[in-house]
Amino acid sequence: MRVALFSTCIVDAMYPRVAQATVEILERLGHEVVFPQGQTCCSQMHANSGYFDDAYQVVKTHVQAFEEWDFDAIVAPSGSCVASLGHQQPMLAERAGDSAIAKSAADLAARSFELSQFLIDVCGITNAAEQLGSYFPGSVTYHSSCHGMRLLGLGSRQEDLIRTVEGLEYTRIEGLDQCCGFGGTFSFKNADTSGAMVADKVANIEKTGASVCTGGDASCLMNIGGALSRKGSPVQTVHFAEILASTKEKPLQVSGPVSITAGGK
Amino acid sequence: MSTTALGMPTVRHGVGNIFEFEPFPEYAEKELKNEQLRANLGFATHKIRDKRAAVINELPDWQDLRTAGSMIKQKVMANLDTYLQEFEKNFTAKGGHVHWARDANEANEIALRLIREQGVTEVNKIKSMATAETGLNEFLEEHGISAIETDLAEEIVQLGEDRPSHILVPAIHRNRTEIRDIFRKKIEGVNPDLSDDPAELAEASRFRLREKFLTNKVAISGVNFGIAETGTMTIVESEGNGRMCLTLPETLITFMGIEKILPTTQDYEVFLQLLPRSSTGERMNPYTSMWTGVTPGDGPQNLHVILMDNGRTAALADQVGRQALHCIRCSACMNVCPVYERAGGHAYGSTYPGPIGAILTPQLGGIEEQYNSTLPFASSLCGACYEACPVKINIPDVLVHLRGKAVDLEKAQGEFEGGKKDRHIQMDAMMFGAKTLFTSGKLLSLATRGLPASRLITGRSHKISKLPGIVGGWTDYRDIPEPPKSSFRNDWKKERGEAPKRVGGERVDLQALIAANQGKLAEAHAKAEAANPIVKEAK
Known part of the structure; x- marks a missing residue:
């Protein structure tokens, strides 16, 4: 299959290792991965802040960037951004009176998948250790980000794949379905409420005794990781793509105060 | 009999306890x-x-x-x-x-x-x-x-x-x-x-x-x-x-x-x-x-x-917002809301607190009145309220819709009456900057070449602990990790070059694959239970 990677803006700029890990998993399964260079962002930051006109411009950029390419599916390492493609992009284009872009956005969204969705529903992966060679010795807990869980309906997909990684010891967090407090611009526009939310999330993570907290959205992990770092906690945050990409030959190295280096690359 | 057009009646907002008097x-x-x-x-x-x-x-x-x-x-x-x-x-x-x-x-x-x-x-x-x-x-x-x-x-x-x-x-x-x-x-x-x-x-x-x-x-x-x-x-x-x-x-x-x-x-x-x-x-x-x-x-x-x-x-006149009128006052949305749980009901000013209040108050009393325009922003859009609502009011969608109205209003007025002007200017500037980058992959590529420079700020601690202006709210509670040496897009270009955009041929039938894999989620779940059973949640 020819897969177009939608890296998402935050992964592109802040966590390239997550995109690298996603590529590694897809190539391991024999897919050809391409990266349309014109891509930028899903438009959520503008849309959810109420800047709809700007958001429409970003939607148009996304649609045009991907329409230049031939591919079978789009894969992104984010539940939130993928949910936004189908849920918000057509609405934003319609609102701007551009029904052609609205239709293209809906068509592209129908071919876009969050990583765990693609692996299970499209590729039929049910065991990360056996089918992806995933190996990560360590104690892990997981945060299920709200948009993936509620808007996209990912259910237990990410958690199930994580739990089948060889060597991994899993503990579920109390209040798994509770928001970490990120919420995009909410995190600084309502900084105190957001701060109280992430403080509770971090406390629950620490109660698991895990040394790594993983998840499917780099934005939530940046929020959680930033709060852990501020607290001086030794717990590290890692995207689940990095754990799935980790193998016995090229294990994921978790080190340093907040920086994590993917092995191999 | 002849008819006389009287025109549409003007939208009349309510009065009473439907106002947020403080941001x-x-x-x-x-x-x-x-x-x-x-x-x-x-x-x-x-x-x-x-x-x-x-x-x-x-x-x-x-x-x-x-x-x-x-x-x-x-x-x-x-x-x-x-x-x-x-x-x-x-x-x-x-x-x-x-x-x-x-x-x-x-x-x-x-x-x-x-x-x-x-x-x-x-x-x-x-x-x-x-x-x-x-x-x-x-x-x-x-x-x-x-x-x-x-x-x-x-x-x-x-x-x-x-x-x-x-x-x-x-x-x-x-x-x-x-x-x-x-x-x-x-x-x-x-x-x-x-x-x-x-x-x-x-x-x-x-x-x-x-x-x-x-x-x-x-x-x-x-x-x-x-x-x-x-x-x-x-x-x-x-x-x-x-x-x-x-x-x-x-x-x-x-x-x-x-x-x-x-x-x-x-x-x-x-x-x-x-x-x-x-x-x-x-x-x-x-x-x-x-x-x-x-x-x-x-x-x-x-x-x-x-x-x-x-x-x-007035609420009924808004095609997206009118669903707020479906509310049966059960309070399920506030009971599951992480913002309500921490800020409490008084913070919403109005008789109607929590997520439903955040969409009802600005519509009943007018989004331009007092600080009602700050209410639609009082949410992380986690969606717990929509999931709990017994009449399926899509509260997150209405919140975002009202945020759009708040921003349009701000643009029309120059500033909110009594609002903090400087904050909006910073927000506008941030959104403008992001829009400029996010409407061009080329510009974004150029901009992310500047990532190594930001490592000068992070210094030996490898993190950012204090930012000025509105984003200072972020660093009040969290650090920002050291940015990478290079963005993914620039690495990719360097390592992989340009692949052909057009290859033609038949597209894989994704829906057929999805249909064939229908039982796979249950299978994955069973294997996960076998490999790493969830004995109990950490307490």
Whole structure:
């Protein structure tokens, strides 16, 4: 299959290792991965802040960037951004009176998948250790980000794949379905409420005794990781793509105060 | 006959307690410092949350019920004019009197006139959101009439000279000890050694209210639903104090928002399943009262209803926002809301707190009024409210829709009246900068070449701990990790170069693959259970 990677803006700029890990998993399964260079962002930051006109411009950029390419599916390492493609992009284009872009956005969204969705529903992966060679010795807990869980309906997909990684010891967090407090611009526009939310999330993570907290959205992990770092906690945050990409030959190295280096690359 | 076009009526917003008088973030910051409040709220919301989840999980058709509830409400809103007139006709035919109020002030004036006609200075009240919205108690007080709240929690709030902070459990911010202190101070003739035992507290309240029920001749109520086909009014409640108010007085005056209509008695069946489970987490509420007109020799003989608009028609005019009028005031959204749980109900200013308040208040009172425009931003858009809503109000979608209105308004006005201008300028600049980058992959590629420079800021700690301006809110609570040496797009270009954009050929049939893999999620889940069973959640 020819897969177009939608890296998402935050992964592109802040966590390239997550995109690298996603590529590694897809190539391991024999897919050809391409990266349309014109891509930028899903438009959520503008849309959810109420800047709809700007958001429409970003939607148009996304649609045009991907329409230049031939591919079978789009894969992104984010539940939130993928949910936004189908849920918000057509609405934003319609609102701007551009029904052609609205239709293209809906068509592209129908071919876009969050990583765990693609692996299970499209590729039929049910065991990360056996089918992806995933190996990560360590104690892990997981945060299920709200948009993936509620808007996209990912259910237990990410958690199930994580739990089948060889060597991994899993503990579920109390209040798994509770928001970490990120919420995009909410995190600084309502900084105190957001701060109280992430403080509770971090406390629950620490109660698991895990040394790594993983998840499917780099934005939530940046929020959680930033709060852990501020607290001086030794717990590290890692995207689940990095754990799935980790193998016995090229294990994921978790080190340093907040920086994590993917092995191999 | 010739017709004259009168034009569209102007949108008329409501008045009363539907305003946020301080920006939400500032109000919330103060409330967050109150440790007792946070502890009370956390305990109470989690308890109701768990109870609700348990009774909902036992219904196999819960999602169908939600859909039915949503569709009935959509039908009501689409034909509201017809149903209201049908209701008026039937309520009147059975001996009741119907009054129409354009806003809260008119509703209060009508109630005052009706009370004065009875020559009394004290009236009993059943818990009602509509009268809280109009500020009826304070209005009557100014005109020499005492309104006695007979719902236990409303009584606590009234005696404590406090404001409700939750629509179902108005005293959720108070714990037992605080309630005991209020009762000791405010209930005449109460045992001075009153303990904080719930049974003793309830007895103290009963002692005070029993006399009021037996002597006051006028009562005021709200209503849960008004049924158009019969003119029947209904109230569901837990304590039975409402039943006393509805049956014992000679005069009953009911405040009813115009959106509370149901077309038929059969529709009521859906809501009687949805409401108790969503609000108190009970399968059925203890007291369900229905009254249809006047019955000679039994119950109130002087029966009134005040049909109140107060901004509801304005909300109805908004195609996306109007679903807020579907609300049945169950409070499930606030019980599951992570923002409400921490900031508390008072931070929302209005009678309607929590997620529903954040979309209802700006629509009823006007988003341009006071600080109502800050309410739609008081959410992380986590979606827990939508998931819990028994009538499927898509609160996150309406929040985002209203954020758009707030930004458009700001652009039109230059600044919000009384708002902090500098914050909006920073926000506008940030959004403009991001838009510029996000509308060009090439520009983004150039910009991310500057990433190594940002490592100068992070220095030896490999993190950013203090940022200026509005984004300083982020670093008040969290660090930012050291940015990478290079962006993914630039690495990719360097390592992989350009692949051909067009390769032609048949596209893989994704839907066929998905259909073939239908059982894979269950399989993955079973394998996960075998590999790493979830024995129990960490406590």
